[in-house]
Amino acid sequence: MEIKTNYSTVTGIDPIVPEIIYLDNNATTPLDPRVLKAKMPFLTENYANAASTHKFGVSAHEAVKQARQQVADLIGADTHEIIFTSGATEAINLAIKGVAEAYSNRGKHIVTVSTEHSAVLDTCKYLETKGYEVTYLPVQSDGLLNLEVVKSAIRTDTILVSVMHVNNETGVIQDIKAISQLAHEKGVIFMSDATQSVGKIPVNVDDLGIDLMTFSGHKIYGPKGVGALYIRQRQNRIKIPALLHGGGHERGLRSGTLNVPGIVGLGKACELAGKEMDDSAERIREMRDFLENELLKIEGTWINGNRENRLYNVTNIGFEGVDSEALIMGLSNPESDEPMIVVSNGSACTAASIDPSHVLIAMGLDEVRAFNCIRFSLGKSISKEILGSVKLILFCRIEHLKSMAS
Structure with missing residues (x-):
């Protein structure tokens, strides 16, 4: 059955609609043209190894140095606290496994959350096979942690508390400052996967009390294949061993030839995010609220997650009786x-x-209701006109799926 949508009949206008309407920015964002421009010379003309001591290599090293400063400035860190990685997943592995190895003499208990990204959960499950005990904290129905539950989970042998700042599926924002305080009161290291928050909302590692933090370039209009790990070296200095050996790059923690184009791109993306964050947040929030309000007019819909404490570009909506996989494939x-x-x-x-x-x-x-849910994550290029078309197409698709199921 072919599903047709007549925009002009329903809306009274004939909008200009792009061939692709991209609403999956929490998975990855398009590369900002300014980021591409910044990294392109290091893919073509200045292709030197940043570890080389000749003049050609020194110029690449200086570009990496500048990028490290741009990253540090965005999160309120010092440059020597930034370690470049291939992305947040590698950074998470380096951080959690590193703490487990370096602080095992203090204990073998880790606290994390049941709604963490798989990179955290799978790393913790791996450590359980090595004799570590992991407590997976439950969340409330709105996705937020109960601080009393966090407090009661921290024990004398706890070495790490790891809590995601912004959930990638619901956009729910945890009270990281309060949680880090609970950890520090017991002398425990606090880590946060900030992949969905860095570059989107203000993140200052000192204000939030973060000891270890991970994030990726491709979530903030930067390149894929590059990310960073923040390791506190001021006050409460954190020491972790290397997972990769072979040259002593990145302060000895991550050996391997540096991805100079990617690092330069990450630095530029961080610089742009710092300058444009407030304006982007205001406009995208308006677009998100418009889409959300329109979709909630569809019978049998609901929102997942706390509506007050969440990232401005995300809405996770359930459509009763609709198989989300079928809807995604149809769209x-x-x-x-x-x-x-x-x-x-x-x-x-x-x-x-x-x-x-x-x-x-x-x-x-x-499980049934979980399979009825769709995540919409908006980016900088969206408009109300485009979102109006999204609502119309979604309505037609949902009605079609419901009729097929009945």
Whole structure:
């Protein structure tokens, strides 16, 4: 059955709609042209190894040095506290496994959250096979942690508390400052996966009390394949061993030839995010609220996650009786002249899984309702006109799926 949507009949206008409407920015963002311009010379003309001592190599080293400053400035850190990695997943592994090895003499207990990204959860599960004990904190129905539950989970043998700043599926923002205080009161290291918050909302490692923090370039209009790990070296200095050996790069913590183009791109993306964050937040929030209000007019819809403490570009909406996978496939494989609409129903890093979202299950949804949910994550290029078309197409697709199911 071909599904057709007549925009002008329904809306009275004939909007200019792009061929692809991208609403999956929590999975990855498009590369900012200014970032591409900044990194391009290091892919073409200045291709030197940043570890080389000749003049050609020194120029690449200086570019990396500048990028390290740009990253540090965005999060309120010092440059020697920034370690470049291939992305947040590597940074998470380096941080958690590093703490486990360096501080095992103090204890072998780690506290994290049931709604963390799989990079954290899988790393913790690996450590359980090595004799470590992990407490996976439950969340409330709105996705937020109960601080009393956090406090009661920290023991005398706890060496690390790791809590994601912003959830990638719901956008829920945890009270990181309060949680880090609870950890520090017991002398425990505090870590945060800030992949969805850095560059989108103000993040200052001192204000929030963060000892270890991870993030990626491709979530903030930077390149894929590059990220960073913040390791506190002022006050409460954190010491972790290297996982990769072979040259002593990145203060001995991450050996290997530096990805100079990627690092330069990450630095530029951080610089731009710092300058444009407030304006972007205001405009994207307005777009998100518009889309959300329009979609909630569809019968049998609901929002997952706390509506007050969440990131401005995300809404996770359930559509009763609608298989999210079927809806996603229908939107991304239009049967007429409709645009492709790109959305998701969870983390891109677990896209191969056929299980329901572990985040939504942890928030109390049963499997059926969890499979009814779609995440919309907006970016800087969206407009109300485009979102109006999204609502119309979604309405038609949902009605079609419901009729097929009945």
